[in-house]
Amino acid sequence: MEASRWKQWTSRLGGNRKPNAELSVDDPELVVTAESFDDSVAASTTLADSVWREDEQSVLRHFLAVPADAVDKAVALAAQDHYQRVPVPPAASTGMEVEGELFALARVQLIDALHVSQERSRMAGLAQRHGGTVLAWQVLQPPR
Numbered sequence: 176m177e178a179s180r181w182k183q184w185t186s187r188l189g190g191n192r193k194p195n196a197e198l199s200v201d202d203p204e205l206v207v208t209a210e211s212f213d214d215s216v217a218a219s220t221t222l223a224d225s226v227w228r229e230d231e232q233s234v235l236r237h238f239l240a241v242p243a244d245a246v247d248k249a250v251a252l253a254a255q256d257h258y259q260r261v262p263v264p265p266a267a268s269t270g271m272e273v274e275g276e277l278f279a280l281a282r283v284q285l286i287d288a289l290h291v292s293q294e295r296s297r298m299a300g301l302a303q304r305h306g307g308t309v310l311a312w313q314v315l316q317p318p319r
Contacts (some may be wrong), residue, residue: 219288241307
């Protein structure tokens, strides 16, 4: 297969996407392109009503609250799935009623509604096992 045809095929399959290494979970330039603070709203609905760009890498960030003595265990368990603890932006915690310690976990990934739903479920299980709850999730991407 000639090189130009190969480029066409790989670009259709996502071959031109930025690798995960090009985004960082703590990049201050990233902006929120989708978010939900309502557990009853489907990820597909939230993403459809947002400015999220599906063909670009994203940082998926979750806000959890667990008892203070369980935070380190929860973070360590999430790290097995490449999540990192990141600071909670002041604006994100405004108006949240929190029992326990509020913290955020994030990782770089290419997302869609299915992946967001799977990760929401993963975070809900993690929080529940450590006596806490998930409060929200956000998708962050570079500004346009």
